[in-house]
Amino acid sequence: MSRPTLAVWKFASCDGCQLSLLDCEDELLAVCGAIELASFAEATSHVAPGPYDLSLVEGSITTPHDALRIKEIRAQSKTLVTIGACATSGGLQALRNTRDHAAMLASVYARPDYLETLATSTAIADHVPVDFELRGCPIDKHQLLEVVSAFLHGRKPNVQRHSTCLECKMRGTVCVMVAKGQPCLGPVTHAGCNALCPTYARGCFGCFGPSDAARPVPMADRLIALGTARPVVERLFETFNVAAPAFREGAARARGDAPPKDHE
């Protein structure tokens, strides 16, 4: 029986999430024994034609060409999983969505006319149906291995959707917000990193994006009540998951704006 085929695709991103696979030093050769790397430009010059059993997609859609390319990849993929903040929410580069894109281009490039880009950076799920989204900036390699092995065994990935705050409590770390008054997005951030930052004496900065049932408005209010300046709270919500609806809501609250219209 032939091995299932894996394809890895890159859109606008830093390469870090696909690198997570190459960082599995102990597991990489076993993984490559269980699947066929059918297309993974960073790792192999071997390219097999589709269709592919599993596609991992990294990065966000920022060019007209990429908006077409993702549709072709979807058509060639039995299962499509997005990996990382860029693919699941548009990434840090989605900061352009609320700024003057032409002015941003002109500030970096002398000849913006040489470039073909969209005024927005958007998640893959805004363009095609996605079977599973793995969060993180970057993703956690153990979660990635879980998703790939769940796929190989035809089961649902065991990936928790609760908050980083709960992970932190389970880990027994002293709360940086309660004990030290540090701003922390743990209560509204998706689990997956095992509440890493508080173990390094810093508050969570939301790199896994919003958790299920996140309540960004009380979060913003609490941070402001703790004495965090409003622009600091706004910037805290506006990093790698700036375009995630719940984080947009938190940022809007910090600014004192009405909540974004497209979010219930």
Next chain:
Amino acid sequence: MTRTINVEVLARVEGEGALTLVLDGEEVVDARLRLFEPPRLFEAMMQGRACTEAPDLTARICGICPVAYQMSACHAVEDALGVTVGGELRELRRLLYCGEWIESHVLHMVMLHAPDFFRVPDVTALAALHPERVRGALQVKKAGNAIVAALGGREIHPINVKVGGFYRAPRRAELVALLPDLRAALDEAEQLLDWTSTFAFPEFARDYELVSLRHPSEYPMNEGRLVSTKGLDIDVREFREYLREEQVPHSTALHAQIVGRGSYQCGPLARFVQNFDRLSSRAAAAAARVGLDPSCRNPFRMLLVRGVETIYALGEAIRVIEAYVPPTPAAVPLPMRAGVGHAVTEAPRGILYHRYELDDAGLVTHAQITPPTSQNQRGIEEDLRAMGPTLAKLSLEDATRHAEHAIRNYDPCISCSTHFLTLTIEQRRA
């Protein structure tokens, strides 16, 4: 007769780009390395952000060398704020950089570049031929990643780096726990270098201007003057006066050159050639054993230089950890003020320049980031032009393979240069 090769994807590089080569007989009449990674506009995104956010935000330019971005960002912001970080905190930064050099160099040597020498598509095929060497190399890579994870919190986009130092200084026991694997990795790295020295390196050399940092007493990582093999010797604050970027139509990366002189190369070869006397005795002995000395100008042999630097970085990491006493506090205070700050640090692929202008609240009003790959892009094109006679003698398949191999010498990080490689060779023959 005209022949054209289209390779849709240049594999085993970080990020996305393309190459067009037009050959007329033995002459390459056009060489264009196109980096068409979608522009993410980091310099524009930095405007209006707090300077203290620079290490976390600019790390996202590159998942392969985030530590380099964090180091250049920290040093440039500290320069603007008039802050100096010394002592044990400075040593910890050096340790973190050692971790990234090790994991990035071994990733490139074994997973991205070595398959070229065996005409195999990837590391898994290579592992079928040389299982012990590949397993050993993965252990070295893992030891590098373990440093970044212990000190930085995680391998990719570490969370413990801040302007002024660290959020939390590791306990001595946390670092000492790394020592057994680092010592074992040092022996593996020696074997890895000896194995790679048996590879068939194509003969090629050019009269490069090689640019790197030079420090009074150390093999350069975070600090030094910017020097070249053709007489450049400047303070990093003068970077923009001597090294200029320009935009070219075929690439989203900006091309760099030395004002009045043309292209230059940075990276492991430039560091090695100009800082050979700053290597540890063990790394220098390893270089001598495999026939590397500062006269080397063959970019194919950069694979070996990475091996020597890996041995150096492992030894340096062991030195820092053995002498480590946790610093208190873990970061120096940051008095906010308006100013301009510059920094150049040695990313695994070469010099990485950051420059920030800050207002009096410490918000970024202007940012410039010049990564190593955009500095090397022009020289890579010149290498390919110079390879015309060699390429003309090869079959189109082998010429394509050779050109891709030559590009990989530089371990181009196209994500960094803020870009996908498709290779096109057009052959014009009478």
